[in-house]
Amino acid sequence: MDFKNQGEPPLNPTNPSDPKQPGPSKDQDKTKSSLVDKIQQLGQTNVPAMDEQSNIHCLTIIGQIEGHMQLPPQNKTTKYEHLIPQIVAIEQNPKIEGLLLILNTVGGDVEAGLAISEMIASLSKPTVSIVLGGGHSIGVPIACSAKYSFIAETATMTIHPVRLTGLVIGVPQTFEYLDKMQERVVSFVLKHSNISEDKFKELMFSKGNLTRDIGTNVIGDDAVAYGLINEVGGVGQAIKKLNELIEGQKQKGDYVQ
């Protein structure tokens, strides 16, 4: 089974004089109606296309990080089985020189989140992460896994202990299991950011910051002050930093040769 575009010839924004494009005279109505369809579907008609191939690839981590359990389709999720082959492809493809990681996540599966973090941390290419909106729970190690991290001024990161959502801890061993899992998250964050162990644990176990819960909600500037994130900034600064890192990597490569 193959997939075919619906009816109209392919629109190529870089080549408006495409002979396959409907002419202005008799096909005008058709063009108009397909344009109206697009506006209804997308709220926009077109996006500008760049001519050359981008050397920066972008990994977006949104919604919940989905691990071993498949979440219902109404949830917006990032599936690690989708991300991991993409990270492998980024490492392998010589045309890709850097990776931009964009996070707006509420957290999710610890093992899946740590898997993504470890994959990104072990990439040989320059990586820059940026937290927009939120990078909560398991989003914290993912944000730290990049070589350089940014956080938007209004973005937040919630640091809290690992737990099973809403369910009661059954036996003392369950607690130990969760404690070990938490230790893996803590050690990853300490290894990949400038925050001290005491400070991170203090934020994680502090009371009174979150309503009826333990943990801390860290906002933009505070995340930088604690050493969790490198800098406050947006996409512009992140791309600039990534280009600097790519340049640095290239120069290093030249010396080796």
Added chain:
Amino acid sequence: MILYTIMPHDAVFPVEESEYSNQSVIEWNGVQLLVERHSLTQCRIIQVLSTNPEDFMNVMTQPGQMLSMEPVPEKQEFL
């Protein structure tokens, strides 16, 4: 109805199997797309699963677009 419970929402209201099978990942011109089936031959794009920013610029694969799937006899290639 107000529920006061420690149970997660999904445990109280289980999701129907059919809702999972409605969505699938297809490959279109080398780009992975998350699509929702509308009929036997039509599906709507929900998400572009790619790290290449260029793929998001393609008008044909913008989320919300409909793709029609047709079995092509003999030649197994994109029309």
